[in-house]
Amino acid sequence: MNPTKPAKHKVADQFKTERLMIRRYQKTDTKALYAAARESIVEVSQFLPWCHADYSIAESEQWVTLVMKNWGENNQFCFVVEEKFSRKFIGGVGLNAVDQHPMVNLGYWLRSSETGKGYATEAAQGLIDWAFAELQIQRIEIILSVENLPSKKVAEKTNARHEGILSSRLLIHGRLHDAHLFALTRSGHADAHSTDISTK
Numbered sequence: 001m002n003p004t005k006p007a008k009h010k011v012a013d014q015f016k017t018e019r020l021m022i023r024r025y026q027k028t029d030t031k032a033l034y035a036a037a038r039e040s041i042v043e044v045s046q047f048l049p050w051c052h053a054d055y056s057i058a059e060s061e062q063w064v065t066l067v068m069k070n071w072g073e074n075n076q077f078c079f080v081v082e083e084k085f086s087r088k089f090i091g092g093v094g095l096n097a098v099d100q101h102p103m104v105n106l107g108y109w110l111r112s113s114e115t116g117k118g119y120a121t122e123a124a125q126g127l128i129d130w131a132f133a134e135l136q137i138q139r140i141e142i143i144l145s146v147e148n149l150p151s152k153k154v155a156e157k158t159n160a161r162h163e164g165i166l167s168s169r170l171l172i173h174g175r176l177h178d179a180h181l182f183a184l185t186r187s188g189h190a191d192a193h194s195t196d197i198s199t200k
Contacts, residue, residue: 008098010013010098011072011077011132011134011135012134013071014079015130016084017084017122017123017124017126018122019083019084019122020081020082020083020084020090020119020122020123021081021082021083021084021087022079022080022081022082022123022126022127022130023079023080023082024068024071024078024079025067025068025075025079025080025170026064026066026068026080026138027030027065027068029064029080029089029130029159029193030057030060030061031041031057031060032080032089033060033063033064033080033089034055034056034057034060036089036090036111037051037054037055037060037111038055039111039112039113039114040109040110040111041053041055042112043112043115044109046146046147046148046172047145047147047148047149047151047172048109048158049172049173051109057076057196058172061096067094070172072099074096074097074171075093075095075096075097075104075135075137076094076095076097077095077096078092078093078094079092079093079094079127080092081093081105081108081110081123083114083117083119086155086166088114089111090110090111090114090119091105091108091110091111091119091120092107092108093108093121093123093126093127094105094106094127095122095127095135096139101139102136102137102138102139103137103138103139103141104125104131104135104137104138104139104140104141105140105141105142105144106128106131106140106141106142107116108120108123108124108126108127108151108154111127111147112162115150120154121154121157121158123153124142124155124158124172125158127187128140128158128184128189132186132189132190135169136180137186138185139183139184139185140183140200141181141182141183141185142158142160142171142180142182142183143156143166143169143170143181143182144170144179145170145172145178145179145180146165146177146179146180147151150156150181155180155182156182158182158183158184159170159184160182160183161183161184161188162180162181162182163178163181163182163183163184164180164181165178165181166178166179166180166181168171169181
């Protein structure tokens with residue numbers, strides 16, 4: 001058995017936390033993704049180069065098409081983050097695997113107008129709970145630039161363990177960044193607080 005493959009059962013493609021609906025991308029998300037990205041270029045582009053000054057609706061279409069096609073391949077799962085009641089598109093969270101080992105990387109971003117409300121932490125923690133419940137993985141890593149202080153605070157609030165600083169780990173806008181490595185393990189997660197999620 002290849003340990004990086006998803007569980008043999010069909011994984012849930014959406015779940016809810018206290019305030020959020022977190023679900024698989026749909027074709028109809030293109031315009032909402034585009035609007036959220038355009039609003040957030042100044043803040044998000046510092047560490048996520050895909051959100052650049054010339055970001056276009058065509059790039060949104062390409063992204064949505066790609067992540068829908070690749071859902072579940074090599075433990076790649078990209079989700080829309082919405083406010084549960086208004087269904088406003090407020091960002092994204094996702095997982096991907098980089099090798100044959102039973103682990104995934106976790107990433108997250110929010111549109112600028114929705115930061116400072118705890119949504120990123122809630123979404124990240126919800127995805128951590130979903131991943132350990134739905135996938136055959138033993139470890140989740142969060143890797144981020146040492147200069148990305150907001151993302152560092154989110155990682156800390158998920159109860160991920162800080163395992164060190166990786167020298168020249170990330171290349172962002174042509175410049176090497178040292179990176180924090182945070183991690184959660186299945187055994188450690190079982191003993192820690194988790195978010196109440198529902199896949200119904």
